[in-house]
Amino acid sequence: MSIRIIKPGLLATVQDGGRRGYQSLGVPVGGAMDEFAMHIANLLAGNAITDAVIEFTLHGAEVLFEKDMLISLSGGGATAFIDDMEIPYNKAIWVKAFTLIKFKSSSSGCRTYMAVAGGWDVPELMKSRSTYLPASIGGFSGRALQSCDVLKSKENKTTLSKNISKSLYSGDALFKAANWGLFLKHIPGYNNKTIRFFKGSEWNWFTETSHRLFLNNNFLVTGQSNRMGYRLKSEALQLINKRELLSTAVTRGTVQVTPDGNAALLMADAQTTGGYPRIAQVAAVDLSVCAQLKPGENIRFKEISIDEAEHLLLEREKELREIHHHLTLRFG
Amino acid sequence: MNPLYQIHPLSETAVTIEFGKEISPLIHQQVMQADKLLKSAAFQWWIENVPAYTTLTVFYNPAEVKHSNDLHGATAGNKVIEIIKQALQFSGVTETENRNEIIVPVCYDEEFAYDIGYVASCHHISADEVIQLHTQTGYTVYMMGFTPGFPYMGVLPEQLDTPRKTTPRAEVAAGSVGIAGKQTGIYPFATPGGWQIIGRTPLKLFDVKREGPAIFQPGDKVKFEAITKETFYQLQQA
Numbered sequence: 319m320s321i322r323i324i325k326p327g328l329l330a331t332v333q334d335g336g337r338r339g340y341q342s343l344g345v346p347v348g349g350a351m352d353e354f355a356m357h358i359a360n361l362l363a364g365n366a367i368t369d370a371v372i373e374f375t376l377h378g379a380e381v382l383f384e385k386d387m388l389i390s391l392s393g394g395g396a397t398a399f400i401d402d403m404e405i406p407y408n409k410a411i412w413v414k415a416f417t418l419i420k421f422k423s424s425s426s427g428c429r430t431y432m433a434v435a436g437g438w439d440v441p442e443l444m445k446s447r448s449t450y451l452p453a454s455i456g457g458f459s460g461r462a463l464q465s466c467d468v469l470k471s472k473e474n475k476t477t478l479s480k481n482i483s484k485s486l487y488s489g490d491a492l493f494k495a496a497n498w499g500l501f502l503k504h505i506p507g508y509n510n511k512t513i514r515f516f517k518g519s520e521w522n523w524f525t526e527t528s529h530r531l532f533l534n535n536n537f538l539v540t541g542q543s544n545r546m547g548y549r550l551k552s553e554a555l556q557l558i559n560k561r562e563l564l565s566t567a568v569t570r571g572t573v574q575v576t577p578d579g580n581a582a583l584l585m586a587d588a589q590t591t592g593g594y595p596r597i598a599q600v601a602a603v604d605l606s607v608c609a610q611l612k613p614g615e616n617i618r619f620k621e622i623s624i625d626e627a628e629h630l631l632l633e634r635e636k637e638l639r640e641i642h643h644h645l646t647l648r649f650g
Numbered sequence: 651m652n653p654l655y656q657i658h659p660l661s662e663t664a665v666t667i668e669f670g671k672e673i674s675p676l677i678h679q680q681v682m683q684a685d686k687l688l689k690s691a692a693f694q695w696w697i698e699n700v701p702a703y704t705t706l707t708v709f710y711n712p713a714e715v716k717h718s719n720d721l722h723g724a725t726a727g728n729k730v731i732e733i734i735k736q737a738l739q740f741s742g743v744t745e746t747e748n749r750n751e752i753i754v755p756v757c758y759d760e761e762f763a764y765d766i767g768y769v770a771s772c773h774h775i776s777a778d779e780v781i782q783l784h785t786q787t788g789y790t791v792y793m794m795g796f797t798p799g800f801p802y803m804g805v806l807p808e809q810l811d812t813p814r815k816t817t818p819r820a821e822v823a824a825g826s827v828g829i830a831g832k833q834t835g836i837y838p839f840a841t842p843g844g845w846q847i848i849g850r851t852p853l854k855l856f857d858v859k860r861e862g863p864a865i866f867q868p869g870d871k872v873k874f875e876a877i878t879k880e881t882f883y884q885l886q887q888a
Binding site: 338339340341342343344345346443444450452453455456519564565566567568569570571572589590591592599601602624625627628629631632635 | 658659660661662663664666668671672673685697698699700701702703704705707709712713716725726727793794795796797798799800802838839841856858863864866867868
């Protein structure tokens with residue numbers, strides 16, 4: 319079962335839960351920028367939550383289905399159409415062979431995830447199917463998807479996938495979206511631009527004025543933003559004393575401050591180590607919202623405790639297990 | 651094991667153990683010991699370790715911590731810190747581990763060594779003396795980072811200690827050997843880079859097609875060996 323990329327849009331790559339176990343060799347974890355959206359898309363297609371998905375950036379992509387397929391879309395940054403009919407996000411969708419999906423613009427979000435029953439079939443490299451573009455590792459030949467690329471789904475599908483697919487089969491219709499879906503509380507939303515964080519290891523290196531500024535100012539996501547991280551713009555954050563940090567591990571969600579006083583938020587393809595003082599660590603559950611930011615948007619930071627951040631993360635994982643449980647009850 | 655360390659959270663899924671504030675062989679030995687200890691402990695919740703100059707960062711799965719331990723109301727993060735502290739008490743392991751010793755062929759020809767003249771002039775020595783100093787010293791890989799397969803090695807002889815370039819180069823060729831302060835390193839890929847470049851190795855530092863994709867690992871011992879341009883091209887073809 320395959321699709322053909324007619325247009326990839328701004329940037330389309332194959333991603334999954336990331337590459338674990340190679341950070342000590344300098345290999346970034348990578349994987350989907352918006353992990354929650356990837357998890358949701360995969361669950362609705364009957365997959366394991368970290369199976370390979372396609373990550374589309376903003377709108378412009380066009381994808382031709384060459385076979386009948388069960389897919390699902392989650393995330394933001396685009397609205398999907400078959401002819402002039404809108405395809406809903408966060409639903410299981412059966413698509414008829416030789417149907418074209420076009421992604422048009424949307425005001426909310428930045429990245430759309432397309433899961434397919436079985437997951438996308440690209441070779442596993444260093445335990446992951448994620449594309450890491452700076453070193454041309456993984457995904458579809460180590461590169462972003464281009465027009466005319468043909469991408470297959472894996473043959474081996476779960477019972478869940480098969481049963482969902484069967485339930486949506488609609489003969490000659492171009493597509494059918496499930497009439498069931500997620501509880502509203504589980505649907506990812508990207509309108510709240512207040513990002514929760516806890517203090518980074520070098521929080522105390524910064525002046526009180528900088529602390530206030532960090533807690534109260536808007537931070538603009540600049541054009542120098544990509545899968546590695548976002549350069550943020552606000553008033554300059556200042557150290558009490560000029561100090562140097564020896565390079566040490568950093569991770570997705572780390573907010574570093576460069577010598578010019580600007581903050582940088584590390585994202586999925588973050589380097590494994592860094593040498594800039596870390597003012598904050600964004601709560602893992604809010605990294606999905608961060609992944610859906612576009613250059614030109616503003617965010618604010620709100621402090622929570624690390625204990626609360628951990629609690630929120632564990633609750634999020636519980637939510638995913640619940641969704642899986644409900645799907646299994648119905649289609650397992 | 652040295653009890654003088656601090657543990658602090660990096661994220662909800664990682665804690666950093668800090669053994670000191672300065673680059674030193676002794677501190678690094680402690681980092682590598684802790685790395686070995688925690689790897690061999692094979693905790694259910696353990697994902698991976700990232701050694702750096704004075705720190706070891708431990709990535710973990712908080713749900714698994716909760717699942718495999720009775721937390722008594724504590725957070726998974728606190729529990730991990732407690733377990734690590736317990737594990738580090740077992741100081742039985744001494745430094746008897748076989749370290750890989752890697753000889754890295756480097757061509758120091760001016761065609762590759764963009765900055766060897768600058769480094770030499772900084773220290774009022776000749777380019778030949780730079781080569782001699784760089785090759786006669788044994789180095790340790792303290793950590794990896796920046797890009798896949800990039801080794802941060804030390805400690806450079808004082809006469810080679812040269813600050814980074816004020817403006818990084820837009821592109822440094824793959825295999826370029828550089829100097830930054832007391833460190834020396836090698837760029838595995840053509841990337842932007844701010845280190846002073848004094849040579850190039852024909853070795854492919856990182857190759858996903860290899861079983862072990864990276865030539866270097868933290869803790870490895872490294873020596874450089876000067877080669878001619880002819881040898882460089884021969885090895886590059888090989």
